[in-house]
Every structure is written in structure tokens, then in C-alpha cells.
Amino acid sequence: MEKFQPVKGTRDFLPEEKILRQKIVEVLTRTFEEFGFSPMETPAIETWEVATAKSNLDETTDVYKEIYRFKDQGDRDLVLRYELTFPLARVMANNPHLPKPFKRYQIGKVWRDGPVKTGRYREFWQCDVDTVGSPSLLADAEILALCSKVFERLGLEVVIKVNSIKFLNALLSYAGILEENRRKILISLDKLEKIGSEGVVKDAMEKGVDEEEIRKVLELVKEIDPEKPEAYNPEIKEAIEEIKELLRYAINMGAKNLYFTPSLTRGLTYYTGPIFEVFLKSGKLSSSLAGGGRWDNMISNFLGSKDKVPATGVSFGLDTIYDAMVLEGKFEKRKTVVDVFVIPINTLEESMLILRELRDAGIKADMDLMERSISKNLSYANSLGIPYCIIVGRKELEQNAVKLRDMKTGEEKLINLEDIKKEIREIL
Amino acid sequence: MEKFQPVKGTRDFLPEEKILRQKIVEVLTRTFEEFGFSPMETPAIETWEVATAKSNLDETTDVYKEIYRFKDQGDRDLVLRYELTFPLARVMANNPHLPKPFKRYQIGKVWRDGPVKTGRYREFWQCDVDTVGSPSLLADAEILALCSKVFERLGLEVVIKVNSIKFLNALLSYAGILEENRRKILISLDKLEKIGSEGVVKDAMEKGVDEEEIRKVLELVKEIDPEKPEAYNPEIKEAIEEIKELLRYAINMGAKNLYFTPSLTRGLTYYTGPIFEVFLKSGKLSSSLAGGGRWDNMISNFLGSKDKVPATGVSFGLDTIYDAMVLEGKFEKRKTVVDVFVIPINTLEESMLILRELRDAGIKADMDLMERSISKNLSYANSLGIPYCIIVGRKELEQNAVKLRDMKTGEEKLINLEDIKKEIREIL
Numbered sequence: 001m002e003k004f005q006p007v008k009g010t011r012d013f014l015p016e017e018k019i020l021r022q023k024i025v026e027v028l029t030r031t032f033e034e035f036g037f038s039p040m041e042t043p044a045i046e047t048w049e050v051a052t053a054k055s056n057l058d059e060t061t062d063v064y065k066e067i068y069r070f071k072d073q074g075d076r077d078l079v080l081r082y083e084l085t086f087p088l089a090r091v092m093a094n095n096p097h098l099p100k101p102f103k104r105y106q107i108g109k110v111w112r113d114g115p116v117k118t119g120r121y122r123e124f125w126q127c128d129v130d131t132v133g134s135p136s137l138l139a140d141a142e143i144l145a146l147c148s149k150v151f152e153r154l155g156l157e158v159v160i161k162v163n164s165i166k167f168l169n170a171l172l173s174y175a176g177i178l179e180e181n182r183r184k185i186l187i188s189l190d191k192l193e194k195i196g197s198e199g200v201v202k203d204a205m206e207k208g209v210d211e212e213e214i215r216k217v218l219e220l221v222k223e224i225d226p227e228k229p230e231a232y233n234p235e236i237k238e239a240i241e242e243i244k245e246l247l248r249y250a251i252n253m254g255a256k257n258l259y260f261t262p263s264l265t266r267g268l269t270y271y272t273g274p275i276f277e278v279f280l281k282s283g284k285l286s287s288s289l290a291g292g293g294r295w296d297n298m299i300s301n302f303l304g305s306k307d308k309v310p311a312t313g314v315s316f317g318l319d320t321i322y323d324a325m326v327l328e329g330k331f332e333k334r335k336t337v338v339d340v341f342v343i344p345i346n347t348l349e350e351s352m353l354i355l356r357e358l359r360d361a362g363i364k365a366d367m368d369l370m371e372r373s374i375s376k377n378l379s380y381a382n383s384l385g386i387p388y389c390i391i392v393g394r395k396e397l398e399q400n401a402v403k404l405r406d407m408k409t410g411e412e413k414l415i416n417l418e419d420i421k422k423e424i425r426e427i428l
Numbered sequence: 429m430e431k432f433q434p435v436k437g438t439r440d441f442l443p444e445e446k447i448l449r450q451k452i453v454e455v456l457t458r459t460f461e462e463f464g465f466s467p468m469e470t471p472a473i474e475t476w477e478v479a480t481a482k483s484n485l486d487e488t489t490d491v492y493k494e495i496y497r498f499k500d501q502g503d504r505d506l507v508l509r510y511e512l513t514f515p516l517a518r519v520m521a522n523n524p525h526l527p528k529p530f531k532r533y534q535i536g537k538v539w540r541d542g543p544v545k546t547g548r549y550r551e552f553w554q555c556d557v558d559t560v561g562s563p564s565l566l567a568d569a570e571i572l573a574l575c576s577k578v579f580e581r582l583g584l585e586v587v588i589k590v591n592s593i594k595f596l597n598a599l600l601s602y603a604g605i606l607e608e609n610r611r612k613i614l615i616s617l618d619k620l621e622k623i624g625s626e627g628v629v630k631d632a633m634e635k636g637v638d639e640e641e642i643r644k645v646l647e648l649v650k651e652i653d654p655e656k657p658e659a660y661n662p663e664i665k666e667a668i669e670e671i672k673e674l675l676r677y678a679i680n681m682g683a684k685n686l687y688f689t690p691s692l693t694r695g696l697t698y699y700t701g702p703i704f705e706v707f708l709k710s711g712k713l714s715s716s717l718a719g720g721g722r723w724d725n726m727i728s729n730f731l732g733s734k735d736k737v738p739a740t741g742v743s744f745g746l747d748t749i750y751d752a753m754v755l756e757g758k759f760e761k762r763k764t765v766v767d768v769f770v771i772p773i774n775t776l777e778e779s780m781l782i783l784r785e786l787r788d789a790g791i792k793a794d795m796d797l798m799e800r801s802i803s804k805n806l807s808y809a810n811s812l813g814i815p816y817c818i819i820v821g822r823k824e825l826e827q828n829a830v831k832l833r834d835m836k837t838g839e840e841k842l843i844n845l846e847d848i849k850k851e852i853r854e855i856l
Contacts, residue, residue: 002478007506010471012519015532018467032766034787036794039446042507043438043551044472044537049431070498072541072550075646078435081470094432099811101797103764104443104840109472113500122500123471123478134797138776252780256789292754334464336531339459348566352680356573360682366464369529369562369570385525 003094009113009122016335017322021125024321025107027153028127031335032105035146037129040104044111048077055301056086058269066114080111084128084315085295089302092132092309094225100133119287119319129292130313132299136241140294140312141249141275147278147314148255153301154321155330156365157281160248161261164274166292167239168265174233175216183269184209185217192221194262194286217292221262246274246380257281272296273312284327290316334385339428341381342367343374343390353421354402361421382407437550439516444763445750449553452749453535456555460533463574465557468532472539476505483729486697507538512721512743514608517730520560520737524846528561547715547747550618555719558741560727564570565670568722568740575706575718575742576683582749585709586717589690591593591690593721595667596693599652602661603644606764611697612637613645619690620649622714629786634770649690668721672717685709689809701740702725710754718744735759762813767856768796769817771802782830782848789849791856809836816852 002402006012011362013021029039048069051057057064068080084106092102107127116122129138129146144160151158172182188204195203197218198427204214224230229240249259273294280289292314299309325331340358342365344351351367358365366386368377374391381389396414404423405412415423434440434496441449457467476497479485485492496508508677509515512534520530535555544550555575559567570590601612616632623631625646632642653659659670694703701722708717711730720742727737753759768786770793772779779795786793794814796805802819809817818829832851833840843851 003516006471006518006522007504008502010473012471013469013521014519014523014526015466015468018469021469024465026464030790033788033792034763036766036792037764038443039450040443041441041446041449042439043434045539047435068498068500069663070496072436072496076435089436090432091442094434095439095442098442099763103794111473122628123473131797136797136799138795138799139797142795149517149787204855222851249780250776252784260733287724315575324604335466335527336464337466338464349680352677356680356682359577359657360456364461366531367566367570369559369564369567371566373711380527384556398813411589 001261006100007122009116011121011123014335015337016333016392017111018042018330019334019337020241020325021262021322024154024318024325025127028316029105029109030048031150031153032129035129035142035149037105037131037146040088040089040091040106042084042106043107044080045078046081046087048079051079051081051086052287053086053302055298056089063112063403066112068113069113080191082112083110084108084126084299085313086302088128088130088132088311089299091303092299093213093303102132103130104132105129118201119323121319125318127318128313129315129316130309130311132309134312135296135308136248137274138249140141141246141253141255143292143312144246144250144276145255147263147292148250148257151289152279154325156289156324157326158278159281160255160258160276160278161264161273162243162258162276163261163264164239164246165271166273167236167262170233170235170239171220171262172217174236175213175220177213178420178427179428181209181213181329185214186265187267188214189217189221189263190265190267192218194204206350207213224262230286233331243274251263252275255294264291266291269300269405276314278331280324280328282328285320287317287320289320289324290314321342335384336366336384337364338362338366338384338386340365340424341377341386343377343381343389343391344368345374346389347392347394348399350397354390354392354417357421358424361425363421365425378405388427404425433463435550437544439551442763444761447762447765448753448759449746449750452582452746452753453555456578456744457533459574459578459581463557463570463577464501465531465559467531468516468519468534469536470509470512470534472508472517472537473506474509474515474518476503476507478518479507479509479514480512480657481730483726485494485510486515490542491540495668496539496541510540511534511538512554513558513726513741514730516556516558516560517727520727521731523609527566530560531558532600533557534683539796547751549747554743555746557744558739560739562738562740563724563736563738565674565702566677567738569674569681569683571688571720571742572674572678573681573683575704575720576678576685578744579706579717580684582753584749584752584756585707586685586706586772588663588683588686588704588706589692590671590686590693590702592671592674592691592697592703594701595664595690597672598661598663599648599690601644603641603648605641609637609641609653613642614693615695616642616691617645617649617691618619618695618758620646633708641673652690654688655711671702694719694721698723698726704742708752708756710756713748713752715745715748715751717748717752718742763837764794764812764814765792766794766814766815767791768793768811768852771809771813772796772819773819773820773821775801775820775822775825778825782818782820782845785849786852791849791852806833806835816855818848835838 184207227238275293277291372376612635703721705719722740
């Protein structure tokens with residue numbers, strides 16, 4: 001029934017899916033912490049004033065139009081946060097004495113009341129990692145190394161495309177592009193690998209850019225050779241040298257699969273330095289799995305302060321990563337976390353003790369709670385994909401044993417009561 | 429500045445607090461899964477219709493008045509969920525073919541636009557565990573055992589007070605209390621341990637209950653002896669026998685510190701069977717750390733179906749548990765997850781490699797990202813409470829060594845490059 005469905009654009013995650021999403025989050029969390037980032041949490045609810053401060057959000061963007069807005073009983077003008085970045089800016093403003101660099105991660109839901117289509121939802125998770133307070137390329141390099149490690153751990157082969165705003169600005173200057181056309185060109189250029197050169201030309205012209213201008217930029221993007229940075233002008237040379245230094249640092253810190261990609265622009269206005277985006281190497285997914293860059297101005301603009309508060313970070317998309325894991329066959333879907341199901345046959349007390357022992361040993365175990373027959377219990381365990389059952393019969397108990405059944409093969413064997421934990425640990 | 433504060437009734441959790449809250453959640457999650465419960469997630473946003481269905485919420489309660497309500501751009505009448513139970517009822521209705529028992533846990537935020545005071549917030553976490561589909565006392569017993577295990581793991585000494593709606597109804601019948609006065613009496617009776625007998629009498633009388641009636645109930649509650657269930661009538665006897673069976677099962681499954689508490693009523697209308705509530709043994713906190721019980725009617729009422737969908741569960745309060753951990757001194761607060769901070773002295777490349785090696789070994793490590801002096805780096809590490817620093821100097825490197833500094837004692841020693849991981853693992 002319609003009434004029982006989750007609200008349009010939102011989703012229920014039954015265990016089958018949530019178990020796997022949680023595994024991804026565990027890998028992210030562990031890696032973030034090994035890289036020295038600590039967890040932080042901010043509320044889902046923020047004020048309209050903070051959420052739409054000029055420093056934080058451009059009024060002309062879709063995101064602005066998609067904000068969920070409401071009032072509380074105290075008539076406060078509130079919103080559901082649409083991302084985790086502006087709340088970080090607010091926290092930095094509210095806690096000016098936090099030691100810098102401040103390295104935090106935040107994993108949480110965000111909401112956008114926009115069009116719902118494949119891969120686009122109104123409620124979704126973001127996993128953000130940022131270093132606030134360091135202007136150094138080392139901080140950017142660390143984020144790249146972190147990114148690389150996350151996907152290595154998840155078993156996903158990726159390419160990490162890297163570029164910088166500094167390089168793009170130098171390139172556009174060199175090409176003689178006027179300030180007012182730059183943003184349009186960057187938005188079109190970002191689509192190069194998806195729609196090709198002619199697609200980019202068409203896209204830019206539709207935005208009102210001169211054909212000559214966009215063709216000139218495209219030509220430059222194609223011929224740029226990072227091994228010959230001196231071929232253009234000092235600004236381009238400097239920008240390229242900086243990207244090369246960044247890549248060298250990142251590789252030292254363990255990053256792999258980094259590619260300088262002159263056409264990468266990320267389209268967002270708030271980036272100020274290096275930028276990057278992560279894609280599946282197989283090309284099976286066109287959406288990026290993660291993306292980020294340096295955003296040195298937002299916090300100081302939000303504070304209205306002249307002192308820069310440099311920041312650099314990355315945002316991982318949980319939905320895209322989940323889709324990628326499924327596409328690449330990295331997941332075995334399971335309907336339950338349970339590894340062992342205990343079936344008593346008129347041996348309730350003894351079965352409870354066995355169950356307790358398994359759980360105390362850290363084994364995810366369950367028991368018949370319905371007083372059902374053995375065949376019904378086996379079919380329940382089967383329907384959930386529980387790999388093993390322990391059948392506790394009176395006769396076997398008298399021999400100090402229980403039956404262990406492998407649910408995949410149907411094989412059964414007697415095991416001694418003392419060996420249950422050991423046996424189970426070995427097969428899991 | 430006011431503007432930078434989180435919205436009234438909501439909170440920012442900086443790492444210092446979030447690290448510890450996350451540790452609690454890890455203990456909960458691990459224990460829930462060992463007990464065979466699988467994770468599930470539902471949206472923060474639900475429809476007003478589902479959230480306020482008669483089966484799910486009593487219109488006269490505070491909770492009803494405290495719902496955050498808003499519209500999306502499609503003019504849908506929406507709310508922020510105020511608990512995790514009615515969304516479970518919706519999921520069960522939407523997925524009637526889920527194998528039963530369906531054992532799930534959900535940890536997530538809920539919102540209530542109510543008065544803000546100590547320990548009461550407008551945005552807070554609930555951690556719910558429920559078994560849907562089993563009418564058996566075994567399911568209730570398992571929840572009690574789970575509860576007991578959680579607090580054992582957290583190192584908190586607790587008392588788990590147990591009672592049942594069946595017993596309370598039998599008692600009120602025996603005392604000759606009219607149906608219309610029962611709810612009022614139960615709400616007053618629940619406060620017995622906090623405000624004493626005379627307090628309860630006064631409280632009930634203010635609600636319009638006869639003094640004689642409430643005194644009679646109080647007397648019965650005090651004199652009930654579970655060892656002599658036959659002293660009253662068959663209904664009371666049966667209810668007491670059932671509670672004793674429940675306790676026996678729960679103890680078999682590993683539960684400790686269970687106490688039959690005839691005055692426990694939980695005040696909520698939707699419970700139908702056993703109920704319980706967990707308190708700190710030391711009495712340092714009056715709020716309960718967790719509470720739950722059997723709620724057999726809500727799902728079938730919500731479905732409008734005659735077939736009962738039995739359910740039993742528990743809700744853990746993350747805020748109260750956090751407060752309890754702090755009160756009982758179970759926590760060492762830390763401002764960062766980082767265990768080792770690497771300080772290069774003109775040895776950037778080598779330091780990056782050491783950092784990488786530490787992280788690859790699963791050690792939470794960080795490095796100077798500010799190109800600061802050694803003393804500034806030490807004071808940064810100190811301000812965050814990082815326990816160890818590795819100082820990478822040229823001279824030491826030539827001896828194939830680095831300096832390891834214990835930040836608490838100030839002691840420094842030379843360690844070989846090959847031994848870094850081993851040394852660090854040993855001291856952490």
C-alpha cells in the first residue's frame with residue numbers, strides 16, 4: 001500500500017542492504033581514524049540564516065532551491081542540512097580556539113528536496129573528511145592518500161583525477177578568456193570525458209560562450225604536457241609544478257592511481273586550490289565515488305574575517321560506493337548477521353546455555369524463539385541464509401554432543417559440546 | 429556569537445565527546461549482532477499520516493504536540509520521526525513477507541520539539557532493538573539478557589527492574605479499581621521509588637483518584653511476595669508464575685541483576701506483556717538507561733488486521749548512558765583519536781614514509797602539516813592529548829633511528845626504524 005511506503009525520495013534499508021552499507025562505513029571510519037581524523041557530529045537541523053549565508057551557498061544553485069525549510073514552535077526559521085560543509089564552517093566559527101589543524105570526519109544524513117531519479121535521493125548519506133587550518137600541500141596530499149587507501153580497502157579499482165583551480169585559472173588567463181565567461185567554460189569543460197570535445201563546444205555555446213574561446217581552451221587542455229611546464233607562461237608553469245609536488249607528496253604517503261586531468265573542474269565555486277574526483281576504473285559507473293579539494297575562503301567569509309582559515313577535504317558518496325560494490329561483485333548479500341542458528345529438540349534449557357556460550361565467544365548466534373519443528377526451523381534459517389545450524393537433540397546430548405549442519409551442503413556432523421566454539425570459529 | 433551556536437535543543441559533538449559516544453555505539457552494535465539482531469535503517473522523514481496513526485500515537489500525549497511538521501515542494505504533509513518504533517510498524521506493514529521472527533536494531537536520531545532542560549533535547553539518538561513475530565517469553569528473555577550484557581560490557585553496574593502488564597492488570601482487578609482510573613494509578617505508581625508512598629498518594633489524588641483506591645494498590649504492591657503466588661487469586665498467581673519463568677529464561681541466557689518490581693509500570697499505553705527498565709545501581713542518575721517491553725498490538729492495529737503481530741524490544745538512551753559513563757568515571761576524554769604524532773626536522777620525505785608505515789599497520793597516526801618548529805609541534809600534540817610523538821631528526825636517521833617521546837612523562841628514547849611499529853603497538 002502507498003501509505004506504507006517510505007516518503008518519496010527516501011528509502012528503507014532492510015538488513016540485506018544495511019549490513020553492507022554498514023560495512024562500507026566501517027572501512028571508511030577505520031581508515032579516516034588511521035589517517036588521524038576524529039569523529040564529529042552536528043545537528044540535522046540548522047537555521048535558514050546559517051544554511052543560506054552567502055559564503056556558504058550560491059542562491060542561483062539547485063541546492064538552494066532544494067532546501068527543506070520549516071519552523072519550530074518557537075517560530076525559528078529552520079532547515080534540514082543539505083551538506084556537511086557549512087555546518088563545519090559554523091562549528092569552526094563557534095569554536096575559534098580549537099587547535100589547528102583541526103582534522104575531523106563526519107558521517108551523516110543530508111536532505112535535498114530535488115528531482116528523484118536513479119542514484120538521486122532526497123535523503124542520503126555524506127561521509128566528509130576535512131583538515132581545517134593547514135595551507136600546506138601536505139594536507140591535500142594526505143587527503144589523496146586517504147582516498148586511495150579507502151578504495152584499496154574496499155577492493156575497488158579506481159582512478160583519482162587531480163587538477164587545481166590555480167592551473168585552470170592560469171590556463172583561462174593564458175587563453176585570454178574574460179572573467180565573466182570562465183565559470184560557464186569550466187562547467188562545460190568538466191563534461192569532456194563524458195560528452196567529448198564537440199559535446200563540450202556545443203554545451204558551452206548554448207551557455208553563450210564564443211565558439212572560438214571554448215575551442216582554444218579545449219586545444220590547450222589537450223596539448224598541455226606536465227613534463228614541459230615551461231612551454232607556456234610562468235603562471236601555468238608554477239601551477240603545474242605545484243600539482244607535481246602534490247602528487248609526489250601523495251605518493252609518498254601511499255596514494256596510487258593519481259592522474260593529472262586538466263579538464264577536471266568540479267564545477268563548484270568554492271574550491272580554491274587542488275581538486276580531485278574518484279571514478280571506477282572499469283567505467284561501469286559514470287558518477288564519481290568521491291570528490292574534494294581545497295576550500296580556503298568559505299570559513300573566513302562566513303566569519304566575515306580577513307584572516308584566511310584554509311581547509312581541504314573530501315566527500316565520499318555512500319550510495320555510489322554501494323552501487324559500485326554491487327556492480328563489481330564485491331558483496332555477498334545476506335539477510336541477517338547471524339552465523340549460527342540453534343535448534344532445540346525438547347532441550348530448551350541446554351540449548352539456551354549453548355546459545356549463551358556462543359554469544360559470549362563473540363559468535364553471532366540465534367535460537368528458535370517460536371517453538372517450531374526442526375524442519376520449520378531449518379527452512380527459517382535457510383530463508384535468511386544463515387550458514388550453520390546446531391541441532392540440540394536429547395540423544396546427542398547424552399553423548400555430550402550436538403549436530404552441526406552446514407546449510408549450503410546439507411552435511412551434518414556430530415561435534416563435542418566442548419568443541420562447539422572452536423569448530424564454529426574455524427569454519428566462519 | 430548566537431548565530432554560530434547550534435539550534436536550540438540540538439548539539440554539536442566535538443571529537444572529545446563524539447569519540448566516546450561512538451565507543452558506546454560500537455559496544456551496542458557488537459552486542460546486538462551477537463544476539464542475532466541485524467541492522468536496519470528508515471528515513472528521518474515520515475508522513476504525518478503514518479506518524480500520527482491512532483495505533484502509533486496517542487493524541488493526548490506530549491510527544492504528539494512535539495512533532496516537527498513541514499511540507500515538501502510536492503505539498504506532502506511530513507514530519508521528522510519522534511521515535512523508531514512506528515517506522516518499524518510501517519516497515520513490517522510494507523514488507524509482510526519478511527521471515528518471522530524479524531530481529532532488527534536501529535540506531536538513529538529522532539526529533540521532538542519539546543521543552544529543553546537537563547538531559548532533554550530536541551534532537552537525540554535512540555538505539556532500538558526489537559523482535560517482531562514471536563509471542564514467546566523466550567523473545568522477552570533474550571532482550572533482557574541482551575540488556576544485561578550491554579551494561580556489563582560498558583562496565584556499568586545496573587539494576588534491571590522487571591514487571592508485566594498482565595500482573596499490573598491482575599493486581600488492579602484484585603484491588604477492584606475501575607477501568608477509567610487504572611491509567612492514572614499506573615502513572616502515579618511508577619514514581620514510587622522516586623517520591624515514596626505519600627508522594628504517590630498525593631500524585632494520584634491530584635489526578636482525581638480516590639485516596640482509598642491508591643492506598644489499597646500501594647499496600648498490595650508492598651506485600652506481594654513472589655514466593656507465595658497462591659496467596660491472592662488465580663490471575664495474580666498466573667502473572668507471577670509467568671514473570672518467574674521469564675526471569676529463569678533470561679538468567680539461562682546470561683542476564684544478571686534482574687529484580688521483579690511490582691511498582692514498575694512504564695506509563696506507556698502500548699505495552700501488553702513483560703516490561704522492564706534499567707537504572708544505575710549507584711543511584712547517581714535518576715533517569716533510566718534503557719527500557720522496553722512487549723508491544724503485541726501496535727503493528728496489527730496499524731495494519732488494521734485481526735492477526736496479532738507480536739513484538740518485544742528495548743530502547744537504549746545514548747545520552748543517559750553517556751552521562752552515566754562520565755559520572756561513573758568510565759571514560760578518559762580525548763580530543764583526538766591520534767595515538768602517535770610524527771614531527772619531521774628537515775626530514776619531510778622520510779617522515780612521510782614513517783607515517784605511512786604506521787598507518788598501514790593500523791596505528792592512528794598524524795604528522796605536522798604546518799611546517800612548524802619542534803616546540804610548536806610538541807605543544808600542539810600536547811593540547812590534543814596525543815600520547816606519543818616520534819621526532820625524526822637527520823642525526824638519528826643516520827643511525828637508522830628516531831626519537832620516541834612519551835608525552836605524559838616527557839621521557840624520550842631512541843628506537844630503531846625497524847622497531848617503530850612493534851614499540852608503538854606494545855605501549856598503546
